[in-house]
Amino acid sequence: MTQNEVLQVFRDTGALLEGHFILRSGLHSRQFFQCALALQQMPIVEKLGAALAEKVRGSGAVTVVAPAMGGLVIGQEVARQLGARFIFVEKEEGKLVLRRGFKIAPGEKILVVEDVVTKGGRVQETMEIVRAHGGQVLGVAMVVDRSNGQTQLVVPTFSLIALQVETFEPGKLPPDLEKIPAVKPGSK
Numbered sequence: 001m002t003q004n005e006v007l008q009v010f011r012d013t014g015a016l017l018e019g020h021f022i023l024r025s026g027l028h029s030r031q032f033f034q035c036a037l038a039l040q041q042m043p044i045v046e047k048l049g050a051a052l053a054e055k056v057r058g059s060g061a062v063t064v065v066a067p068a069m070g071g072l073v074i075g076q077e078v079a080r081q082l083g084a085r086f087i088f089v090e091k092e093e094g095k096l097v098l099r100r101g102f103k104i105a106p107g108e109k110i111l112v113v114e115d116v117v118t119k120g121g122r123v124q125e126t127m128e129i130v131r132a133h134g135g136q137v138l139g140v141a142m143v144v145d146r147s148n149g150q151t152q153l154v155v156p157t158f159s160l161i162a163l164q165v166e167t168f169e170p171g172k173l174p175p176d177l178e179k180i181p182a183v184k185p186g187s188k
Contacts, residue, residue, distance in 0.1 A: 001051040006143070006160045009048070013038040020180035025119040027167040028177060032185055033144045035115040039073045048160060049077030052113070052141050055158040056082070059138045061111035063087060063104070065130055067096055067122040074143055075113035084111070089126050096125045098133060106134035116144040117159075118167065120151035127153070 010016040015037035021029050039045050052074065061084055066075025068090040079086035087102040104110070110130050114123050117140075127137045137155050145159035148167075168177065 001047070001160060003161050006048065006051070009044060010038055013041065013044065017185065020177045020182045022170075022182050022184040023118050023167065025121065025167075026170065027118065028170060028173055028182060029165060029167045030177065031165055032183075033116050033146070034185055035070060035074070035143060039115070045073055045077050048143055049074060049081050051160055052143065052158065053078045053081035055160075056111055056139060056141050059111055059156075060109050061138050062109050063135075064111050064113050065089065065126055065135075066113045067126045070115040070122075071113050074115050078111070078113050078141060082111075089129050096122065096129060098129050104130060104133035104135040108135045110135045110137050112137060112140045114140070114142045116146060117142045117151060118146050120147060120153055123151070123153060127155070 010033060015034050017032040017034055018030060021032040023029055061082065063085040064075050064079035064082070066072055066088045068088050072088055075088065076086045089096040089098050092099065112123055112126050112130070117123055123140055130137050139156040139158060140153050141158040143160050145157065145162040146165045148164050168174065
């Protein structure tokens with residue numbers, strides 16, 4: 001899939017929102033990707049998952065790890081497309097942890113999959129968990145990279161969309177955004 005085809009999927013499903021949004025990172029933006037709206041349709045999940053899996057097929061990953069909630073649906077589909085194992089990390093007392101009896105073997109080759117990356121905080125936290133359990137992070141795959149090249153993940157990254165999206169610090173909003181009430185549509 002081309003970047004334009006993926007963007008069209010987001011437009012067609014109403015998953016690309018316009019307005020004034022507070023992102024999980026705390027930054028403000030005029031656009032928000034509500035991936036859950038696109039990923040509620042299994043044919044779309046399969047199509048996006050196949051496109052992302054194709055980009056990482058030669059990585060050698062045997063396990064896909066996704067941060068909950070955003071990365072769950074696409075992470076599981078990428079794992080299915082690769083014939084790999086799928087596990088996830090989830091919040092416990094405000095931080096991501098590996099639970100539910102999931103284990104990572106020493107040296108296990110892991111691919112981290114997320115829906116949208118802006119600053120990469122949840123991806124970085126997921127990578128640290130994998131490494132703390134002895135796993136080897138081979139790369140990070142995401143549907144939408146809206147980091148503007150600012151994330152320093154130190155592993156290969158793969159995305160279906162890489163956009164230069166304006167983001168703003170809370171105290172440095174442009175006048176047009178100051179006039180619009182901010183919405184936080186993502187998970188808290």
